[in-house]
Amino acid sequence: MRKFEERFFKALMVISIITIISVLFYILFIIVQKGFPSLSWEMVSKVPSGGYYLGKEGGILNAIVGSLLLMVGSVIISLAISLPVALYINFIIHKSSKLSNLLRFTFDILFGIPSIVYGAFGFMLMIYFGIQASLLGGIIAVSFLIIPILVRSIDEVAGFVPKELIEALQSLGATRFEILKVVVKQIAPGITTAIILAFGRGIGDASTVLFTAGFTDSIPTSLSQPAATLPLAIFFQLGSPIAEVQNRAYSAALILTVIILALSLSARFINSKISKSNL
Amino acid sequence: MNTLVTEISPTYHLLADRPKYKPHIVPLLSVQNLNVHIQKKHILKNVSMSIPDKSITCIIGPSGCGKTTLLRSFNRLHDDSPEVKISGNIIIDNEDIYGKDVEVTHIRKKMGLLAQRPTVLPMSIFENVAYGPKLYGTRNRRKLYEIVKHQLEAVGLWSEVKDRLKTPAVRLSIGQQQRLCLARGLAVEPEIILGDEATSALDPISTSTIEELFLKLKREYSIVLVTHTLRQAKRIADYVAFMYLGELVEFGTADEVFNNPVNKLTHDYLSGSFS
Numbered sequence: 001m002r003k004f005e006e007r008f009f010k011a012l013m014v015i016s017i018i019t020i021i022s023v024l025f026y027i028l029f030i031i032v033q034k035g036f037p038s039l040s041w042e043m044v045s046k047v048p049s050g051g052y053y054l055g056k057e058g059g060i061l062n063a064i065v066g067s068l069l070l071m072v073g074s075v076i077i078s079l080a081i082s083l084p085v086a087l088y089i090n091f092i093i094h095k096s097s098k099l100s101n102l103l104r105f106t107f108d109i110l111f112g113i114p115s116i117v118y119g120a121f122g123f124m125l126m127i128y129f130g131i132q133a134s135l136l137g138g139i140i141a142v143s144f145l146i147i148p149i150l151v152r153s154i155d156e157v158a159g160f161v162p163k164e165l166i167e168a169l170q171s172l173g174a175t176r177f178e179i180l181k182v183v184v185k186q187i188a189p190g191i192t193t194a195i196i197l198a199f200g201r202g203i204g205d206a207s208t209v210l211f212t213a214g215f216t217d218s219i220p221t222s223l224s225q226p227a228a229t230l231p232l233a234i235f236f237q238l239g240s241p242i243a244e245v246q247n248r249a250y251s252a253a254l255i256l257t258v259i260i261l262a263l264s265l266s267a268r269f270i271n272s273k274i275s276k277s278n279l
Numbered sequence: 280m281n282t283l284v285t286e287i288s289p290t291y292h293l294l295a296d297r298p299k300y301k302p303h304i305v306p307l308l309s310v311q312n313l314n315v316h317i318q319k320k321h322i323l324k325n326v327s328m329s330i331p332d333k334s335i336t337c338i339i340g341p342s343g344c345g346k347t348t349l350l351r352s353f354n355r356l357h358d359d360s361p362e363v364k365i366s367g368n369i370i371i372d373n374e375d376i377y378g379k380d381v382e383v384t385h386i387r388k389k390m391g392l393l394a395q396r397p398t399v400l401p402m403s404i405f406e407n408v409a410y411g412p413k414l415y416g417t418r419n420r421r422k423l424y425e426i427v428k429h430q431l432e433a434v435g436l437w438s439e440v441k442d443r444l445k446t447p448a449v450r451l452s453i454g455q456q457q458r459l460c461l462a463r464g465l466a467v468e469p470e471i472i473l474g475d476e477a478t479s480a481l482d483p484i485s486t487s488t489i490e491e492l493f494l495k496l497k498r499e500y501s502i503v504l505v506t507h508t509l510r511q512a513k514r515i516a517d518y519v520a521f522m523y524l525g526e527l528v529e530f531g532t533a534d535e536v537f538n539n540p541v542n543k544l545t546h547d548y549l550s551g552s553f554s
Contacts, residue, residue, distance in 0.1 A: 094359075164398040168460065171354050171392035172411045172467055173384040186401040276447075 031257060035250030043251055048217045053236065055244045060252050065219045066135070066227035067256075071203050073139035073223075074146060075195055081143075082150035083191070087180055090158040091166070104155065110148040116207035118144045123211040136223040138213025145208050146198035153197055157190025158183070189271040196267040200260050206231035230256045307332040307501045308353065308471060313367035315348055315357070322348050324525045326367075330471070330518075335493055335502045337512035337533075340522035341553065346505040349522070350473050353503070354390040355383050371470070388415070391464025393477040397456035399448035400463075404440050407448045407459055411467035430462040434492055454485025461492065465500075472496065474504040478511065490515050509549065513537055521545045 046059035089100040122141030131137050161183055169179045184191070202208075206229075214226030215236070230252055237249035306329035315323035323345045330336050338346045348357075355376060357363040369376040376386050400407050408427040409417075417423055427444070431437040436458045440451070448459055457477065464472065474493075478486040493502055493515055506512050512519055512533070519536040521529045521544075529536055529545045540546045547553060 094361075162398065164394050164396060165400070167356055167392065168394060168398040168400070168463075170356060171387050171390065171473075172414065172463065173388035174414055175384055178414060182400055182402075 028257070031250055031253045034247055035252070035254035038244070038247040039251040039254060043248070044255065047219060052217075053240060053245060055242050060228075060230070060233050060248075060255070062217055062219050063228040063230045063233035063252065064255060064259075066213070066216075067203050067230040068259075069135060069220065070138045070142060070209065070213060070227055070229060071199055073135070074142040074202055075199055077139060078143040078147045078150055078198065079191075079195065082147050082154060082194075083184070085151050086154035086158050087183070089155060090161070091180060091183060092176070095159060104152070107148040107151045107155075111152060114207075115145050115205045116210075118142075119208040119211050122208065126212060132224070133212060133214030133226050134224045135213060135220045135227040138209045138227055138229070139223075141208045141212040142202045142205070145205060146202045149198045149201055150194050153194035154187070154191055157187045157194070161186055188274050192267050192271055192274070196264055199263060203260065204231055204256060206235050230259075306330060308369065308371045308503075310349075311368040311370065313349070313352065313369065314365070315345070315352060316364040317348075317360075318362050322525050323352075326522075326525075326527045328520055328527055328530050330501055330503055332501045333497055333499070334517035335497050335504065335515050336518040336520060337516035338503065338505045338520045338522060339507075339509060339512050339548075340528075341548065342507075344522040345525040346522055347475055350475055350503065350505050353471070353473055354387045354392060356392075358383060388467050389469050390471045390473050391461070391467065391469040393457070393461055393464060393472065393474040395476045396480045397453060397460045399451070399456050399459060402448065403445045404448050404451070404459065405444040408462050408466050411463060415467065426466055427462075430466045431459075433465060433496070434458040434462045435488065436462060452485075454481050454488065457481060457485065457489060458492070461489070465496075470501065472500050472502045474502065474506075476505055476507055479507060486511075521548065523548070 040059075042057065043059040044064060045061055046057075047062045048060065049056055049058035052058035085103070089095065089103050093099055118141055122137060122144060125140065126132070126137045165182070165186065166179060169182055174182070209227075209229045209232060213229055213232075215228050215232050216226045217228070220227040234249045234252045234256070237245050237252065240246055240249075308330040310326055310328045310330075313323055313326040314321070326345075326349060338349065340346050351357055352365060353369060353376070357365060365377060367377075371386070371389060374381060400410055402410070405424075405427055408430050409423045412423060412426050417426065428437060428441075431440065436455060439455065448456065451459060457480075461472075472493075478489050481489065490511065493504070496502060497517070504512075504516075516533040519529075519531065519533050520527055521536060521540075521542075523544055529540060529542045531541075535541075536545060537549065540549060
């Protein structure tokens with residue numbers, strides 16, 4: 001009987017894994033199957049020409065560059081906010097104090113808020129400050145979206161920093177700031193992972209940027225100009241009745257996937273470099 | 280030399296200069312009426328003792344007797360725990376550690392802590408030792424190198440690591456890591472070395488290496504060790520403090536405490552009636 005139980009649960013696990021992996025690969029397969037044929041150098045190197053959305057020539061360079069600019073900006077802003085928050089709740093106040101847990105709970109809730117709400121909230125702020133749909137607006141809205149992710153994932157790794165390390169540093173006479181510098185070094189691989197996670201979430205999100213970043217056929221040259229983004233490029237092209245344009249949406253999805261993949265791989269590479277030199 | 284010493288390796292000849300009688304202790308650090316409460320529990324009860332200079336003092340006692348709490352109050356490691364309430368004085372260099380205007384980093388610089396498990400910093404071997412001096416403003420590369428070399432030699436690690444100073448410190452064995460931690464502590468030029476069961480995670484060979492180091496280092500430093508192993512205290516202690524349920528029961532030279540304990544509790548503990 002116990003042997004049966006063991007086998008049953010093992011089988012259950014294997015089935016779950018197979019299910020999730022096959023769904024994932026099916027999605028990838030569809031994207032490649034539909035997107036690859038219309039993928040061309042022109043697609044990634046040119047901005048849309050006048051009739052692009054009707055099937056004429058051009059590419060989605062505007063969306064690629066827009067998405068990357070948007071993400072670089074939001075990662076910088078949100079890291080500048082999240083890292084101090086995560087360090088504060090773990091090392092300045094006691095990591096299991098009431099305030100720490102309250103803050104964690106708050107970020108958990110923020111984590112669960114639909115991205116369209118962040119988009120609407122960002123849009124509201126923009127109206128209040130008189131900012132038009134722009135790269136800056138998109139950066140602010142996406143920052144709202146990814147700050148909870150960054151805080152919680154950095155918090156997670158910060159929790160694993162041994163108390164003894166802090167005490168060792170304290171007994172060397174290090175001040176709080178000096179201690180935190182070493183801590184950041186210690187959790188650097190975790191921070192990179194957190195950034196990748198946030199980046200992946202942010203770059204694939206359409207609804208935050210829908211109202212805030214706007215959409216344009218040109219590449220933005222300043223923060224106050226609107227910026228096109230990949231998810232919106234996919235969204236608009238998918239809505240087209242023309243089959244060719246629809247296929248281009250899949251190509252755009254393929255490009256987005258490749259960007260995220262490349263990013264994850266390079267993060268892994270950087271992590272192994274960091275750990276080789278420190279850990 | 281008493282019988283306890285002879286059973287140990289011949290390198291322990293340094294023990295010969297153990298004080299036989301209670302001397303006029305030149306206290307380096309003195310504890311006066313120290314009381315520590317953690318939440319509502321009274322952990323340390325009116326502890327007063329003087330830690331003599333240039334010798335090894337071992338604090339022994341059963342688990343939960345407050346040994347570690349006492350040691351940690353020496354360099355104010357309780358500061359970040361609001362539930363710990365401390366009263367009384369701990370004086371070092373005519374300065375109360377818990378005085379109002381005392382800067383905590385200044386106090387901690389005077390004491391090197393060696394924890395139960397070695398905790399190397401996430402950097403290279405060289406940077407681990409250079410970390411402390413850098414904190415205090417030494418930037419000159421050559422000077423740092425001299426300090427690192429000197430301290431690594433002091434802990435007998437130099438010959439083992441001199442060709443790989445740039446490798447991450449975690450690559451060292453546990454025993455080597457603990458010696459590295461000691462070197463790191465020594466590099467800030469402390470007056471006291473605090474050891475919280477500093478050898479309990481180590482293998483016997485590393486343990487005896489560390490013990491020999493302590494015997495060598497006591498010529499220049501005052502060393503306070505919390506230890507769970509009586510044998511270790513017997514091997515290296517000059518002075519022994521026996522604690523029980525938060526009270527200091529007995530304090531004296533190793534000879535006095537181990538061979539002629541005054542208190543019955545001490546006698547019972549040493550003879551293994553309880554632990």
